[in-house]
Amino acid sequence: MIEFDLPFILQCAKFLLAFVPLCFIPILIWGERRGASLIQDRLGPNRANIPLLGGLRLFGLVQNAPDGIKLFTKESFIPKHAHKFWYIVAPMIPLCIAFLTPSVIPWFAPMAVEGAKGIANVSGQILDADAGVLVLFALSGLSVYGVVLGAWASNSKYALMGGMRASAMMISYEVSMGLSVAGIFLIVGSFSLTNIVEWQAAHVWGIVAQPLGFVMFLTSLFAETGRAPFDVAEGDSEIVAGYFLEYSAIRFGLYYMGEYAHIAIASALVSTVFLGGYHMPWLGTEVIRANLGLVGGGLLAAIALLCIWIAYASNRWSNIYAKMNATDAAQRKLEYRVMTGLFSGLAVLLLVAGSALALFVHPQQVSVGGTEIWPLWVNLGTAAIQLGIVVAKTLFICWVFIWVRWTLPRFRYDQVMGLGWKILLNIALVNLLVTAVVAKLVKG
């Protein structure tokens, strides 16, 4: 018999967090395009607009909408020589995995809430399993099945070669990925990501405890997600396109979105294991809960500062653009005015809300059956702030992914294999050995 008490409702509400990596997809695509173009001294796609208020372009974010419409409405062609069933099923696998893998990532600290059977502990991850990160590794390893299956079902030689490369790389780098992160497990003594974050909050961040592990884990993740400089599974010059060669329209789009969702989840994992997850220095869970008003107000003020900067930049660019003698000068002027007004209004609103929070919110603990716990709204507010912290860290790692992709030249296929087996694996083993010895000596 299921009881519809508070912990159960919260548990159900946590399933919404499975959509967090999905929200990253449009932001990542936008960030990749515009980040790449700025790195290459270009401007990138910035013309798609909502024909409203002078054509709102939102810094090119609107470009995702026409792209999506195009992918959905194009003819989804199935080649005659393909195996129809597997051809249709294969692109769905990476995106399905993208829904499953975030289930073990803690988005906020565990909270104690009052349920029907006394105080219950609701953790910050959807699936509070002891296996923890192993579940994530197992599931994200499955996503290569989508790639290989699609390549095989396409019944095309180039696609098959791309699929084989993807699977070979998966096998090579999964080993060093697991070994490079094993040092953290040894130190913490648990696979559960919540425990890993709690350990980091109590001691130091993983990047300080395992700097080598961090670099190797990040490198393995570049290979695992099939990103440059290890994007041998795709290659315009050698294998026409890669495993998705025969795919078009939304089936190709599913691969594309699955790839970006994979990056988002990988970044969330890095930020959880090595960058302290939801923990910030001097902002432990109890500190946030006790000073919810101040911390929330400060956070809103920081966002308000960002809005003010965007308003300033819009206004500044508007003045520069007005001097360029463009044919659409009037329209752009209106758009930039709307943007400036919108963001400065938002900044004022956030500042007012932030100062109200800081001045009037002073949470007090309540006693339930002799135990002091925080009221639900304090817990939820803290969860929101911590979710924001995780998302900010994840966005930073995502930016590192993009940054590295547009900096480093591509590796040749044999170089990728050599790096994986001859260098990364050995360093990971030595790192693990040294960590084990040190951990044994320190912990006894």
Add this chain to the structure above:
Amino acid sequence: MARIVPRTEMTLVEKAYIPEIARGLKVTMGHFLKGFFKPESIPVKHYPEVEPFVPRDYRSRHRLMKRPDGEPRCVACFMCATACPANCMTIEATSSDDDRIEKKPSKFEIDQLVCVFCGLCVEACPVDAIRMDTKKMAFAADKRETFKVGLEDLMDWDPKDYPESDIQSQKAPGGTLNAQARKEWGLQ
């Protein structure tokens, strides 16, 4: 004779790869931040909203020059069509109304999808009737037929778009010089 090109040896730091990665990342981040905070420093043109600079002698879309009375200056001699390496010109001749001139074109068609913009027609023309100085370089249409421009399209240009110092390129319809000439020569 074989020449040995000496290769520069990589230093130990360069061989270690990681510091070089950091150096590369620094370079790209510098470009990113410069473009992010100062978008005007990026060397791009906001085409097509902002017109790019096109020199007058850039070989662009053709135009046909006119006599002062608005007739085409072309005498339908077929020199341009003969010189054309792409065979993109179709000219049909008819007799001219002017007694001094034998022929004029009744049809003058250029297929701009076939044209290679070599400018040989301009060089070949004995009467300076065809020019490629419109500065129009962007061609877009949704039908192939639209790219075949005829006599009226080629003569549809505004004298204001051309330099006043060049009298030849300024000759626009509405002039009376032709009528004056005919009168003097007793042809009217």
